[in-house]
Amino acid sequence: MVHGAGDTPYRSDMKRVSLLRHAEAADATPGIQDLDRPLTPRGREDAKLMGAFLAKREPLPDIVLCSPSARTRETLDCARLPDLKETILNPAIYHASAEQILAAIKALPESSDHVLVVGHNPGFHDLAVNLAAPTTGDAGALKRVTKKFPKGALASFEFDIDAWRGAEFNVGRLTGFTRPKDLHRR
Numbered sequence: 001m002v003h004g005a006g007d008t009p010y011r012s013d014m015k016r017v018s019l020l021r022h023a024e025a026a027d028a029t030p031g032i033q034d035l036d037r038p039l040t041p042r043g044r045e046d047a048k049l050m051g052a053f054l055a056k057r058e059p060l061p062d063i064v065l066c067s068p069s070a071r072t073r074e075t076l077d078c079a080r081l082p083d084l085k086e087t088i089l090n091p092a093i094y095h096a097s098a099e100q101i102l103a104a105i106k107a108l109p110e111s112s113d114h115v116l117v118v119g120h121n122p123g124f125h126d127l128a129v130n131l132a133a134p135t136t137g138d139a140g141a142l143k144r145v146t147k148k149f150p151k152g153a154l155a156s157f158e159f160d161i162d163a164w165r166g167a168e169f170n171v172g173r174l175t176g177f178t179r180p181k182d183l184h185r186r
Contacts, residue, residue, distance in 0.1 A: 013162070014113070014158045014159060014160060014161070015113055015114070015158075015159045015161050015162070015163075015164060015166075015167065016059070016061075016113065016114040016115070016156070016157065016158055016159070017105060017114075017115055017117065017131070017156075017157045017159070017167070017172065018054065018061060018114070018115070018116045018117070018154060018155070018156050018157075019117050019119070019124050019127065019128055019149075019154065019155045019156075019157075020050065020054070020075065020076075020079070020116060020117070020118045020119075020152075020153075020154050021118075021119065021120065021121060021124050021149055021150070021151055021152060021153050021154075022039075022043075022067075022069070022071040022072045022074075022075045022118065022119070022120060022151065022152070023039050023042075023043035023044065023046045023047040023050070023071070023074075023075045023078070023151055023152035023180070024039065024040045024042050024043035024046060024151045024152065025037045025038065025039055025040065025043055025071035025151075026038055026039070026040055034069075035068070035069050035070065035094070036069075036070050037069070037070060037071050038070050038071060038074055039071055039074045039075065039078070043071070043074075043075070043078075043151070043152065044074070044078045046151070046152040046180035047074070047075045047076075047077075047078035047079050047152060048078050048079065048080065049180055049183045049184070050079060050152055050153075050154055050178070050180060050183065051078065051079025051080050051081055052080075053154070053178060053183055054079065054081060054116075054154060055080075055081055055082060057156075059113070059114050060081065060082065060083060060084075060114070061081065061084065061114045061115060061116035062084075062085050062086075062112050062113060062114050062115075063084075063085060063086045063087075063088070063108060063109070063112040063114070063115050063116070064076065064084055064086070064087040064088065064115070064116045064117075064118065065088050065090050065093060065104055065105070065108070065115055065116070065117045065118070065119075066087060066088065066089050066090065066093070066117075066118040066119070067089075067090070067091075067093040067094040067095075067096075067118060067119045067120060068089045068090070068091050068094060069094055069120070072093075072118045072119060072120070073089070073118075075118055075152070076118050081116070085112075086112075090104055092104050093117065093118075093119045093120075093123075094119075094120065095120055095123065096119065096120075096123045097123050097126065098123055098126035098127035098130050098169075100123065101117060101119065101123055101124070101127050102127060102131075102167065102168075102169070104117075105117065105164060105167055106164050106165050106167055107164070108164045110163055110164060112164075121149055124149050124155075125145075125148070125149035128145045128149055128155045128174075128177075129145065129146055130169040130170065131157050131167075131169060131170075131171075131172035131174070132145070132157070132170070132172055132173070132174040133170050133171055133172060133173060134170070136173045136174075137157075137172075137173040137174035137175060138174055138175060138176060138177070141155075141174050141175075141176055141177035142174050142177075144177050144179075145174065145177045150179050150180070150181075151180075152179070152180040153177065153178065153179045153180070154176075154177070154178045155174065155176070155177045156174070156175045156176045156177070157172035157173060157174055157175065158172065158173045158175055159171060159172050159173070160173075
């Protein structure tokens with residue numbers, strides 16, 4: 001086992017999924033499409049904090065699946081993650097269901113081991129609750145993520161699989177759940 005800066009040790013022979021919900025965005029405004037809503041100043045600050053937190057964890061994501069919305073792309077940009085090998089803007093993640101997001105994950109190239117998915121609720125909340133095997137992982141994190149998946153929050157999962165097609169509901173181990181307010185307290 002190898003230890004990272006995260007909540008629990010990780011093994012190098014696993015697949016990892018990190019779900020980053022977009023940070024706080026501007027309210028809907030007449031004349032601006034939902035797809036084009038930008039982050040608020042607080043949202044940009046929260047995304048930077050979350051990016052710094054994620055950059056200290058190991059292993060870093062080697063691929064990103066990102067909704068094409070302005071708020072998800074800006075969240076990713078503000079996070080400033082180093083050494084991202086590939087970013088895929090995937091329209092299927094925009095306001096997607098848990099099943100649709102999982103299908104996008106299962107279609108990833110097998111050469112990637114850690115995906116960062118940047119997207120939206122309610123699909124992210126449903127996905128996080130359904131990915132986690134209820135008897136494994138961080139029980140406190142599971143309780144918090146079950147209650148709410150707030151803007152800018154990050155949920156991290158490990159899967160004892162060697163191919164993305166093996167990612168299923170109730171087989172992931174939730175290894176951490178961090179909200180922007182958790183980082184503001186530090």
